[in-house]
Amino acid sequence: MDFESLETNYDLLSPELKANMWPAVDHMLRQCPVAHSEAHGGYWVVSEYDRVFEVLRDYERFGSGRAAMVPPPPPGALAPDMPPIHLNPPEQHEYRKVLNPHFTPAAIAGFEAGIRALVTEAIDAFIKDGACEFVGAFARRFPSRLFFQFFCSIDDEADLQRNVGWLHGILFDPTGENYARLEREWAEWIYGFIARRRQSEPRGDLVDSLLTAVINGKPLTDDEVMATMMILIMGGFGTTADATANAVRRMAERPELQDRLRAEPELLPGAIEEFLRYDPPVIELPRMCRVDTEIGGHQIHAGERVLVQIGGANRDEKEFSGAADLDLDRPRNKHLAFGAGPHRCVGSHLGRMSVRVALEEVLGRMDDIRLVDPSAVRIGAALQAYGPEHMEITFRAR
Amino acid sequence: MKVQVDNEVCQGHGRCYTLSPTVFDPDVYGYAVVRTDAVEPDVEKSVRDAVESCPERAIRLVET
Numbered sequence: 001m002d003f004e005s006l007e008t009n010y011d012l013l014s015p016e017l018k019a020n021m022w023p024a025v026d027h028m029l030r031q032c033p034v035a036h037s038e039a040h041g042g043y044w045v046v047s048e049y050d051r052v053f054e055v056l057r058d059y060e061r062f063g064s065g066r067a068a069m070v071p072p073p074p075p076g077a078l079a080p081d082m083p084p085i086h087l088n089p090p091e092q093h094e095y096r097k098v099l100n101p102h103f104t105p106a107a108i109a110g111f112e113a114g115i116r117a118l119v120t121e122a123i124d125a126f127i128k129d130g131a132c133e134f135v136g137a138f139a140r141r142f143p144s145r146l147f148f149q150f151f152c153s154i155d156d157e158a159d160l161q162r163n164v165g166w167l168h169g170i171l172f173d174p175t176g177e178n179y180a181r182l183e184r185e186w187a188e189w190i191y192g193f194i195a196r197r198r199q200s201e202p203r204g205d206l207v208d209s210l211l212t213a214v215i216n217g218k219p220l221t222d223d224e225v226m227a228t229m230m231i232l233i234m235g236g237f238g239t240t241a242d243a244t245a246n247a248v249r250r251m252a253e254r255p256e257l258q259d260r261l262r263a264e265p266e267l268l269p270g271a272i273e274e275f276l277r278y279d280p281p282v283i284e285l286p287r288m289c290r291v292d293t294e295i296g297g298h299q300i301h302a303g304e305r306v307l308v309q310i311g312g313a314n315r316d317e318k319e320f321s322g323a324a325d326l327d328l329d330r331p332r333n334k335h336l337a338f339g340a341g342p343h344r345c346v347g348s349h350l351g352r353m354s355v356r357v358a359l360e361e362v363l364g365r366m367d368d369i370r371l372v373d374p375s376a377v378r379i380g381a382a383l384q385a386y387g388p389e390h391m392e393i394t395f396r397a398r
Numbered sequence: 399m400k401v402q403v404d405n406e407v408c409q410g411h412g413r414c415y416t417l418s419p420t421v422f423d424p425d426v427y428g429y430a431v432v433r434t435d436a437v438e439p440d441v442e443k444s445v446r447d448a449v450e451s452c453p454e455r456a457i458r459l460v461e462t
Contacts (some may be wrong), residue, residue: 053453057454097427100410100428101427104428332450333451334450334453338411340453340454341409344409348412
């Protein structure tokens with residue numbers, strides 16, 4: 001890869017960039033920690049930890065919104081902002097007050113057994129083979145129904161399969177010709193679901209909270225409920241799959257990590273934080289400059305887009321000594337895999353629990369996990385995401 | 399020594415109540431609250447880990 005081209009043309013959609021992400025990030029941290037890219041209509045790329053933190057925290061200078069998206073949504077895509085990710089405080093905070101109580105450690109603790117059942121069912125299907133394509137067989141399989149079942153009380157098998165189909169189509173082919181059609185079909189289904197839920201007895205789930213929420217003195221419209229559900233579903237699924245597959249990829253590359261975590265399972269929560277630092281599932285986040293300002297000596301004008309590189313922040317040697325090393329004993333780890341500031345990932349506790357349960361079962365049931373061909377691991381095309389879409393492994397069933 | 403959480407800065411990452419669960423608790427929104435602000439020697443290491451693992455830098459130790 002021509003790393004110098006990154007200094008003027010960082011293209012987050014480039015498969016070549018995704019395949020060379022970590023050397024690319026290192027190059028940007030060294031050569032152009034604040035760069036301007038000509039790709040997709042032009043945007044700034046900010047890499048260093050302190051500056052990424054500054055942008056994410058300062059929503060008055062660096063706002064969120066659909067207009068910040070790189071690239072812009074494809075023609076024919078739905079128009080509305082998706083609350084709360086495309087809103088700014090104080091309105092964004094009103095949404096978070098509705099959503100957050102559903103995602104606290106206490107609120108999600110009851111889902112652990114259900115998640116373990118989904119994980120176990122997925123492993124049961126391939127454990128006898130001693131080999132699998134891990135992403136399809138496991139990483140994208142166990143979390144795909146989690147949100148629909150536990151947060152939206154959707155339990156009809158046909159409904160689940162249709163929703164998972166739309167979700168996959170939209171997430172993993174973000175610039176595909178079918179995107180707008182799939183999104184419209186999915187939205188239509190969700191509108192129907194909302195109408196049914198408005199007519200039925202409350203269940204006390206997240207959907208009920210959205211249907212009864214009052215924000216800025218008004219109940220949410222069907223459009224707002226639909227868009228909120230859509231972004232929560234999209235935000236939770238691919239990230240969980242990527243975090244799981246990234247961790248297993250690194251353990252398969254370095255079997256001593258597996259051995260250590262099997263011998264000392266109490267290290268797993270800290271190890272997950274380190275896996276998230278090392279390979280953040282969300283590698284970039286977009287913001288829109290709201291005022292003329294300056295960052296790292298560069299003048300940035302109101303209306304210009306800024307892409308913060310979570311991957312850069314998490315590999316910045318100024319914040320993490322030995323940043324290029326995956327260190328299960330790293331004593332302090334303020335990684336930004338879940339973002340920072342008002343938009344901190346609402347599902348971070350659920351994501352951590354899901355990955356922990358998945359890795360507990362993987363490590364507990366599969367010995368000697370190896371990559372069939374480390375050079376054949378392919379990174380997926382999902383927007384702003386980092387994780388394998390194809391990864392053949394072998395293992396010994398315990 | 400006492401520990402304080404700046405509630406204007408906390409965003410609910412929950413690193414503190416994971417690393418030092420006897421000192422920090424989540425509230426109903428997942429934001430951190432301090433259960434007992436006096437830092438006893440047996441929890442000092444976990445509190446320092448929490449301070450240094452807070453992505454928002456919202457936790458402070460104050461000498462008393």
